[in-house]
Amino acid sequence: MMLKMSLAELRAFLVCEFPQVSDEFEIVDVAPMELILCLRTGDRHLRPGGTVSGPAMFSLADVAMYLAILAMIGPQALAVTTNCSIDFMRKPVAGQDVIARARLHKLGRVLAVGDVMLYSEGQVAPVARASLTYSIPPSRG
Amino acid sequence: MMLKMSLAELRAFLVCEFPQVSDEFEIVDVAPMELILCLRTGDRHLRPGGTVSGPAMFSLADVAMYLAILAMIGPQALAVTTNCSIDFMRKPVAGQDVIARARLHKLGRVLAVGDVMLYSEGQVAPVARASLTYSIPPSRG
Amino acid sequence: MMLKMSLAELRAFLVCEFPQVSDEFEIVDVAPMELILCLRTGDRHLRPGGTVSGPAMFSLADVAMYLAILAMIGPQALAVTTNCSIDFMRKPVAGQDVIARARLHKLGRVLAVGDVMLYSEGQVAPVARASLTYSIPPSRG
Amino acid sequence: MMLKMSLAELRAFLVCEFPQVSDEFEIVDVAPMELILCLRTGDRHLRPGGTVSGPAMFSLADVAMYLAILAMIGPQALAVTTNCSIDFMRKPVAGQDVIARARLHKLGRVLAVGDVMLYSEGQVAPVARASLTYSIPPSRG
Numbered sequence: 001m002m003l004k005m006s007l008a009e010l011r012a013f014l015v016c017e018f019p020q021v022s023d024e025f026e027i028v029d030v031a032p033m034e035l036i037l038c039l040r041t042g043d044r045h046l047r048p049g050g051t052v053s054g055p056a057m058f059s060l061a062d063v064a065m066y067l068a069i070l071a072m073i074g075p076q077a078l079a080v081t082t083n084c085s086i087d088f089m090r091k092p093v094a095g096q097d098v099i100a101r102a103r104l105h106k107l108g109r110v111l112a113v114g115d116v117m118l119y120s121e122g123q124v125a126p127v128a129r130a131s132l133t134y135s136i137p138p139s140r141g
Numbered sequence: 142m143m144l145k146m147s148l149a150e151l152r153a154f155l156v157c158e159f160p161q162v163s164d165e166f167e168i169v170d171v172a173p174m175e176l177i178l179c180l181r182t183g184d185r186h187l188r189p190g191g192t193v194s195g196p197a198m199f200s201l202a203d204v205a206m207y208l209a210i211l212a213m214i215g216p217q218a219l220a221v222t223t224n225c226s227i228d229f230m231r232k233p234v235a236g237q238d239v240i241a242r243a244r245l246h247k248l249g250r251v252l253a254v255g256d257v258m259l260y261s262e263g264q265v266a267p268v269a270r271a272s273l274t275y276s277i278p279p280s281r282g
Numbered sequence: 283m284m285l286k287m288s289l290a291e292l293r294a295f296l297v298c299e300f301p302q303v304s305d306e307f308e309i310v311d312v313a314p315m316e317l318i319l320c321l322r323t324g325d326r327h328l329r330p331g332g333t334v335s336g337p338a339m340f341s342l343a344d345v346a347m348y349l350a351i352l353a354m355i356g357p358q359a360l361a362v363t364t365n366c367s368i369d370f371m372r373k374p375v376a377g378q379d380v381i382a383r384a385r386l387h388k389l390g391r392v393l394a395v396g397d398v399m400l401y402s403e404g405q406v407a408p409v410a411r412a413s414l415t416y417s418i419p420p421s422r423g
Numbered sequence: 424m425m426l427k428m429s430l431a432e433l434r435a436f437l438v439c440e441f442p443q444v445s446d447e448f449e450i451v452d453v454a455p456m457e458l459i460l461c462l463r464t465g466d467r468h469l470r471p472g473g474t475v476s477g478p479a480m481f482s483l484a485d486v487a488m489y490l491a492i493l494a495m496i497g498p499q500a501l502a503v504t505t506n507c508s509i510d511f512m513r514k515p516v517a518g519q520d521v522i523a524r525a526r527l528h529k530l531g532r533v534l535a536v537g538d539v540m541l542y543s544e545g546q547v548a549p550v551a552r553a554s555l556t557y558s559i560p561p562s563r564g
Contacts, residue, residue: 131538254411337479
């Protein structure tokens, strides 16, 4: 399977379609069935104490998987999250960006399934892992 | 099992400890092992199209379960989310508040487990359901 | 929404289609979007110590949700489990049957979503809870 | 982190403690925080049509994670599954064994978290993936 959108196309798509968050997220790299996304953490992502909040990590995992799917099926599609199961394993390092590594395990006709590992920048041990399922509408193509 | 915090005490706790979000969330009611929380939806919770975003629903479910646990064990505790599995089932009604009904199924020494049903205000069919596990630190009591 | 299969029809279906397990499972009751299923626990469901095993509880939840869906869409369909998230909360009571209470929250064109509470017979506190998603093939009807 | 049990010790443990299933499961390899387990599929694991059943895959993932944890903390521990979220992605190849690749992401004082990829032997695309949380009792050591 090959990419339908390049790194540059994905970045342009993010700016166009999600201008309100495009400064928070940086698409670091993309490959077939894989994508790396960085959350530039700011005050709005932090809990008291300075660590990244659960909803901010959920959002990062969700956007990473969404972009990994679009990279494979193209920008016309309107994929929708149907399930996310997320394990919070360690407190993120205060003040650090968070890196998401998304892998697609299945890209079917109606469902896409993958998982995402989340890391505080510069750390080996993950702060969270998530598995996500997306529903892909029939009208694509 | 009895409540350790009344509705008024929970509301005061939310204002004191989470001033940045206390105007978004309204604690509607509390009972042993149950709590109802309302998200007063505003622009920051919405996706293009006017429906409430996935991260906003995740956040609502997470806060509802957190408050349901605190109501039972008291405000000194620092419970931490370890897992959330959320199913997004229907598009929320644009412009409507979202109601979360949280039920605790287990309140153990180290783990609390429960689920949350989410509804657009005035609708019978749920927009999402979530199950959550919290880790309760040993230092309580 | 109305039932497409009665309690008697569901019981006959179970005997016909799953003869190898039809003596383990008893369909106790069915209503629109709801079904109660009992696992008649035997040696093959038990762990050392006499409690029902995790795979046996998973299987009970899975069959309960499958039958709840068939009751609504009829026996011709070939629904397939795509996700199950299960929380094991308490040790089942040794030697007791396990009761599953399944509720469907969504019965869509391609996906059905519901949850199941599991109880040792005669107990109030649940031993486990599961949420399940089924994919419904397009060929039905 | 180092292994507390070698491959030979894990195999002996499986035969001793779980004689009723030790002929179904073969521990293929073990490394720190990783373990590979094979299900020797037999009639009792199969659905009509000859593919491995959901409960058999759940059981394989559960045992793989359990053994990966024991390899790190030693055989005295009584770890208990508290959550499993499993995605069924493809129909297993009929008549083939199923290989589970378990990775531990966190081995904490009270919780262990990891995931497992399941493959029909000889296939590249996974048939299922699972994430599991185990509770580790305080009495170890």
